[in-house]
Amino acid sequence: MTYSKQELLMDVQGISLTYDQLILRDVNFRIHNIVRPGLNQGQVISLIGRSGIGKTQLFKILAGLITPTHGEVRIGIAQHPVVAGEVGVVAQNYLLFHHRTVEENLRLAMRQSGQTDKEKGEIIATYAEQFDLTAHLRKYPMLLSGGQRQRVSILQQVLTGNRYILLDEPFSGLDALMIDRVIELLIKISTLHELNTLIIISHDVENALAISDTAFVLACEKDQPGATITETIDLIELGLAWNPAIREKAEFQHLVAQIKHKI
Ligand SMILES: Nc1ncnc2c1ncn2[C@@H]1O[C@H](COP(=O)(O)OP(=O)(O)OP(=O)(O)O)[C@@H](O)[C@H]1O
Ligand SMILES: [Mg+2]
Structure with a gap:
């Protein structure tokens, strides 16, 4: 599979968030523009973690909706600090008028x-x-x-x-058929434009991995407060990205089982 990773599209640097206790600790990750010859290949990233770990708080930070206690989120080719409104958000409760x-x-x-x-x-x-x-x-x-x-x-x-679209738990509350439809739709969006970047925040390991090119696990490290990125999964390198029939592969099922243990 020929591809290259080029410009930095999102740089999450040393994010921490404290309310009455530490929720997020030193969260760092980067998203690069993926280029595949002859295709408009956008980016699909997932942040996977169990309920209550701090996913929605991180979602709000990535969207510029809340300011973290420490750290910064930079986006775009020019890498400017994210401003509320420039990242599309599909919230957990679908905000419509x-x-x-x-x-x-x-x-x-x-x-x-x-x-x-x-x-x-x-x-x-x-x-x-x-x-x-x-x-x-x-x-x-x-x-x-x-x-x-x-x-x-x-x-x-x-x-x-908006080239960046963040989705908080896009698979929850949907039946299996609907989930497949949403996945199809998200894949379509990710290939409409080279710079389209979808960030999926989810506790649904299997569906999140099935659609992503890169996944980050958000979890707590042993004896440490706050959640951080404990694992980065490069599904392209593993040969498990961009394949609609991925669920049938034994390696994929093995990966899902392994990650379920880690969240
Ligand atoms: N405004 C707030 N003040 C204090 N604590 C908060 C506030 N908002 C969220 N929290 C706490 O931050 C933690 C993370 O919450 P968050 O909503 O990010 O979890 P989540 O991973 O999205 O969970 P779920 O999968 O259930 O949606 C929780 O312990 C929650 O109680
Ligand atoms: Mg949430």
């Missing part, structure tokens, strides 16, 4: 796109078809199922044009 229809929510996401109303309508119609939302565009979010709401929420972030 309840008094607006699905279509109005999506139009709102495109308000700075410079397109005419007609163009926006066409783009929304095209994506709605791909995301299986055509029949729901005129509904209010309250009338959608969890899976439908999540797809609207993901589509909303795609339409803003």
